[in-house]
Amino acid sequence: MSLWEKYLDTKKFPQLDKNLKVDTLIIGGGIAGLTTLYFLKDKKDVCLVEASQIGLGVTKNTTGKITYLQGVIYQDLEKNIDYKTAIKYLKSQKEGINLLKSIIKKEKINCDLELVKSYVVADKKADVKKVKQEKIFLENQGIIVKEIIKENYYAIEVDDTYVFNVSKYLNGLKKVLQNQMIFENTKIENIKYQNGSYVCQTKGYVIEAKRVVVACHYPFFLFPFCLPLKSHIEKSYLIAWRVLENEKYSVITASNPGYSMRFYQDGKNVYKIGLARSHETAFSQDDKANFLSVQKLFKVKDEDIVYRWSNVDIISSDKMPFVGEIKDNLYIMTGFNTWGMINSVVGAKLISDLTLQKYNENTELFNPKRKNGYKVKSFFSNSCLSVISFVRSKLKNKKWYGNNIRFEKRKGENVAIYVDEQNNEHVVINKCPHMRCGLIFNEIEKTWDCPCHSSRFTIDGKCVKGPSLNDISFKE
Ligand SMILES: Cc1cc2nc3c(=O)[nH]c(=O)nc-3n(C[C@H](O)[C@H](O)[C@H](O)COP(=O)(O)OP(=O)(O)OC[C@H]3O[C@@H](n4cnc5c(N)ncnc54)[C@H](O)[C@@H]3O)c2cc1C
Known part of the structure; x- marks a missing residue:
């Protein structure tokens, strides 16, 4: 959850x-x-x-950040398309923030909208140049950008961005x-x-x-x-843990994979939300290890974590x-x-x-x-990723399934069986109805996830996320 x-x-x-x-x-x-x-x-x-x-x-x-400081997106757009498009995208994002704020204000929606500072951090030497260029780009568009120069990182700051509670x-x-x-x-x-x-x-x-x-x-x-053929899927892992103070900023690193974080206050409870280990779903599939490395990165103890979840989004070619x-x-x-x-x-x-x-x-x-x-x-490259995710999904790598999964043939059908803590069997057909990719068991969230196009299913096979239209339940 x-x-x-x-x-x-x-x-x-x-x-x-x-x-x-x-x-x-x-x-x-x-x-x-x-x-x-x-x-x-x-x-x-x-x-x-x-x-x-x-x-x-x-x-x-989501993480629920409302910011036009989106890593080094403007450098990417300049490279992928052109300078004019990067300017237009920035304009659209600034207008989008105003539009969202005006809906919230007009409809008096209490969604804990908070004004925060946003940072893009270059914590690797190779990223400093890109972040500096992002600063120049933003300044050329009339945005006030602060520079933070530390021994082990370089960052830029803007102070007109937001976070909210999307639900x-x-x-x-x-x-x-x-x-x-x-x-x-x-x-x-x-x-x-x-x-x-x-x-x-x-x-x-x-x-x-x-x-x-x-x-x-x-x-x-x-x-x-x-x-x-025009996009790929990116998956990330998030944790939320309790902290003492609601600090009014959000961070994202310039490098990908990097990390992202923000705070959220609900009455007396203050949470810090950390996101990391982003990868194309065609590759890394060991969810348990990914969650663990997020925890390690943010130096959070197991018992302090209140929520753990993963998310996917569609990354367009340009x-x-x-x-x-x-x-x-x-x-x-x-x-x-x-x-x-x-x-x-x-x-x-x-x-x-x-x-x-x-x-x-x-x-x-x-x-x-x-x-x-x-x-x-x-x-x-998207075609290659599609092929890679399809082929990898068919390899029954133990690391991607955990110890509680076994594969069998039942009634002539290849099935995957998850055995829960009470020793109950949950049987599914381990094939995504969308385009026949094999499914990976997400041991932390207890779902079957498709690495090709991001469909998700419960342990009993109910489809909870498309593009698949059908369930993968197995009738004994
Ligand atoms: C790790 C992560 C962190 C993110 N953090 C941020 C952030 O901080 N800030 C930000 O701006 N963005 C963020 N995003 C992106 C953002 O969360 C998504 O882009 C956005 O939520 C997508 O919304 P949506 O309405 O398109 O999709 P959804 O919320 O998935 O809505 C689609 C709906 O369609 C329904 N549906 C599907 N198929 C059918 C069908 N056949 N018939 C009827 N209904 C159907 C589904 O049930 C679903 O409810 C993040 C993404 C990721 C992966």
């Missing part, structure tokens, strides 16, 4: 129980989908469907949107284009929509768009989100590159403007059909 999960309120929305015809359907109730519904709330016939419950996806596993933010949006058409426990299993509209199939019912916004983190369909139309009236919002708090708000505004046929200056910047997303080099 992440630190944020317990703050999600228990108010539930109904499950879809009839066929519907709407103007716009939003698929996914994370921060991206819910914020899109917020911007479209005055429009008629807009509906949002969520496969499980609002906020229970990737969003609840409380979603609770606030839910209240504002309580009379909207929202359905939970309603998964879209198929989309077909028919006679000028999209026919979206759920279990038992159909929603016909003129426009569809796919805000479900990893789209469950391969075509159109083919996201695996480090720019994919938000916009991919086919007539079919929109996606994804590829937030671990900066989805601001980008989902910028993206939600963009999607709402596009569907309302209003001008939005980020249309080209985030355009999912842009040429940069298709560069031959990144296309090649």
